[in-house]
Amino acid sequence: MFLRNCWYVAGWSKDYDQTLTAQKLLGENIVLYRKSDGTPAALEDACPHRKLPLSMGKLENDNVVCGYHGLTFDCSGACVDAPTQRGSIPKRAVVRSYPVVDRYRLLWIWMGDPKKADPDEIFKIENFDNPEWGYTDGGTLPIACNYLWIVDNLLDPSHVAWVHVTSFAGGGTDDQPLDMEKTDRGVIVSRWIYDQPPSPYYKDLIRFGGNCDRKQHYEMCFPAIALNKSVYTPVGTGGPGKPAVDQTYVNISYNFMTPVDAHNAQYIWFQHRNTDPDDKAISKKMNDGAIMAFNEDKDILEAVHKGMEAPVTPHLDLGLDLGAKTFRLQLQRLIDAEQAASGST
Structure with missing residues (x-):
């Protein structure tokens, strides 16, 4: 499992x-x-x-x-x-x-063969010690659902248009096409949205006025670590392969899902931004907004878990589920290989 x-x-x-x-x-x-x-x-x-x-x-x-x-x-x-x-x-x-190892303010635990535990394999957080980057206190949220429903949610940029109307939503989040990429550590679902107003959560955080070019980068890494990057840059400066400009704002939400059992998960997160490293007021505002939004996710995901545990009729998939389905398939292959190797020794 x-x-x-x-x-x-x-x-x-x-x-x-x-x-x-x-x-x-x-x-x-x-x-x-x-x-x-x-x-x-x-x-x-x-x-x-x-x-x-x-x-x-x-x-x-x-x-x-x-x-x-x-x-x-x-x-x-x-x-x-x-x-x-x-x-x-x-x-x-x-x-x-x-x-167990302390790193990045977090306590990490190895749940498998202790002889294979290598601290160098702990997920790396870029710029963690960069004095020009600021981070929030973060939080812990128990969610009464299988951890894979959280994984699905964090590979789905589209849900913000309906679940997070007052925080992460914004023009283009409901209908702009998504790109998917498989990597050696998981899956990336992303898209650029051009010349649209910023989302409510970021409106007062970015350093320029008017519309923006916006990137939603939703990346899931094995076993269940999400790096969700939001990029806001002045209109005309965003797009694949374009370098950041002085006003480009980057915020990365690091999300760590640890299964408790088949029906419960522990969700830990914090935000990491490329501005205002010492501004505690901004950190608090961002953290409070994230807590509100993630509790909206909690309500949805707990209801999804109940519905999928006892369906009356078959469920269906949408095109936006491609990233989540791809990640689940890759993860299951790793689990199967691990179990096969364990059974052979």
């Missing part, structure tokens, strides 16, 4: 400390915490004795102590103490550990 040999976002780094935090990711119960030196750790959230969640225990000297009979596990998942039978730790008293 899920691609496992890859990095997912577990949450925001700031939200993890020396507290045992229980989460379900990809259908697996996990307990996350930090050691006294700040290093993150993640273990299977189940004591091997009677499967009491380890998150119901306590953290003691960087080890997790089960709240039932005191079996104690280090960050590798090895049992280092069995108080009821000291000197005779059961050989099978082991829990799974997961590689």
Whole structure:
């Protein structure tokens, strides 16, 4: 069901400390915490004795102590103490550990074979350390739907014309043709819209007046990371292959979807712009607008999940679904190959 040999976002780094935090990711119960030196750790959230969640225990000297009979596990998942039978730790008293890494203000977790976990494969965020770029605080949104419905939504520039009328909509978003491109990391759906008013969300952010040329760049990368780029530039300066001008405004919305299970997903995002790096008021305004818009998506996607789980009549696809269908096919091939390789070893 899920691609496992890859990095997912577990949450925001700031939200993890020396507290045992229980989460379900990809259908697996996990307990996350930090050691006294700040290093993150993640273990299977189940004591091997009677499967009491380890998150119901306590953290003691960087080890997790089960709240039932005191079996104690280090960050590798090895049992280092069995108080009821000291000197005779059961050989099978082991829990799974997961590689975790802090990067880009986010905590990343590897859900597959730990021997294959390479931090260099974490999704790269361009210009993250560029002092000329500003970013928002971002947010976390639980959505009661399969994560692939969110993936579909983030490969669909057209839905903004109906779902986000007061934020991301604008002239041409309802009927301009879309281009699709397959890449080595996923799919890009994009289009240029020429000589139209900017969307309400961006009207006060761009540095020029009047109409604009606008690019919607919706890119989905494996396993489920969306890079949605909005480009606004003065009329006549936009178009394929044209270089940016001094007034060109670029905002990238980074969206990280982590499956919780087949019916729930965790959606984490932030915006990254090429202007106003230190303007907190702009960052707050952008973040508040994004929260409003993404909650509009949440309402739609939860209803879509319910409808597609129990359809009365068959559904149909539209031309705008090509990018999403292509990405799903590529992703499923990766999942099938991963499962085949796992079954052969």
